[in-house]
Amino acid sequence: MTVRELFENVEFDALVPTLDKLTRHQTPLSQRAYFKMAYDELMLMTPEEDVEPFELRRGEDGELYPNAGIELEGDIWEESLGREIIIPEGPEIPLEKLAAYLLWSLTFYGFSAASRPFLRTASVDEFSKKRFEIRQKRTSAYGRISLKKLKAMSVLDDEYMEAEMRAEKNARRRNRAKRMRDHRWDVQIARLERKSKVSETIFELTCKADDFAEEDFAYLYNTKLISDNCYQSQTADDSTRIDYLIDLIRNYGCVDYSEFDSMVFVVSVDKERELSEEEMHKLQEFVDPFNPQKRSEFHYCTAAGFGPGAEIMIVASRDTL
Numbered sequence: 001m002t003v004r005e006l007f008e009n010v011e012f013d014a015l016v017p018t019l020d021k022l023t024r025h026q027t028p029l030s031q032r033a034y035f036k037m038a039y040d041e042l043m044l045m046t047p048e049e050d051v052e053p054f055e056l057r058r059g060e061d062g063e064l065y066p067n068a069g070i071e072l073e074g075d076i077w078e079e080s081l082g083r084e085i086i087i088p089e090g091p092e093i094p095l096e097k098l099a100a101y102l103l104w105s106l107t108f109y110g111f112s113a114a115s116r117p118f119l120r121t122a123s124v125d126e127f128s129k130k131r132f133e134i135r136q137k138r139t140s141a142y143g144r145i146s147l148k149k150l151k152a153m154s155v156l157d158d159e160y161m162e163a164e165m166r167a168e169k170n171a172r173r174r175n176r177a178k179r180m181r182d183h184r185w186d187v188q189i190a191r192l193e194r195k196s197k198v199s200e201t202i203f204e205l206t207c208k209a210d211d212f213a214e215e216d217f218a219y220l221y222n223t224k225l226i227s228d229n230c231y232q233s234q235t236a237d238d239s240t241r242i243d244y245l246i247d248l249i250r251n252y253g254c255v256d257y258s259e260f261d262s263m264v265f266v267v268s269v270d271k272e273r274e275l276s277e278e279e280m281h282k283l284q285e286f287v288d289p290f291n292p293q294k295r296s297e298f299h300y301c302t303a304a305g306f307g308p309g310a311e312i313m314i315v316a317s318r319d320t321l
Contacts, residue, residue, distance in 0.1 A: 018100035040234035047082035142167035
């Protein structure tokens with residue numbers, strides 16, 4: 001049985017209980033929706049032929065655990081789909097559980113390297129820089145190394161990493177004054193982390209259309225909570241792309257948008273495959289019931305490269321916790 005044949009023999013919904021357990025400690029994104037997109041994308045692909053089989057890894061007790069498909073990590077998906085699964089002797093495992101384990105490995109433990117919501121590149125905005133500078137101060141203070149010398153190093157240098165390990169060890173013996181100083185640093189870091197996240201969200205919004213300006217979304221800096229998710233249709237043609245997105249968000253999204261004050265919806269499609277009147281009507285019917293308390297924006301964008309698919313980015317914010 002190949003990986004593709006395994007996925008063909010199980011419905012995605014049967015994988016959900018196992019996937020929920022595997023991702024319960026991760027950042028609270030709409031995990032189910034992203035796994036669903038990955039599963040459907042895999043089912044649209046054509047498996048490579050004549051690829052090497054792989055053997056599942058069993059634990060010391062003979063059981064199959066989530067890392068059973070570790071050999072698939074980093075593989076090209078078309079190649080992974082064509083690989084024969086060798087199941088070593090031992091206790092049996094339900095197909096839906098095995099499929100969930102392999103999907104988890106293929107998507108980098110719930111995060112796809114190719115998708116924005118899963119793996120984000122390191123931000124280099126001003127807030128991230130300030131946050132990094134505070135962490136360097138802490139490493140310098142406890143790692144017994146001058147700040148000037150530390151700044152001249154790469155974070156990958158052995159000496160830099162040794163200083164970080166010393167700092168972590170020495171920080172355990174802090175006196176009250178140092179604990180108070182560290183608390184102030186922690187508060188600053190948390191504040192900067194949130195501003196960096198907002199900055200990144202605004203940047204992604206402004207990339208959707210040329211007429212989007214950063215000041216249009218500056219109000220997000222004054223909110224207390226933000227949820228941003230990007231959903232992409234995985235269909236063979238454009239006839240069901242909007243139906244797919246609506247079903248995906250309604251049935252697999254894990255965000256309760258009724259709890260937010262403001263929402264921004266940005267729908268993007270290929271400029272050669274613009275939305276029909278019927279698709280616009282479906283989207284409007286989908287968006288209208290949310291009716292947030294303060295502001296609601298709906299934007300429609302076209303760009304090259306979407307093919308038959310469609311994408312909807314939803315940024316929800318709340319002014320109070």
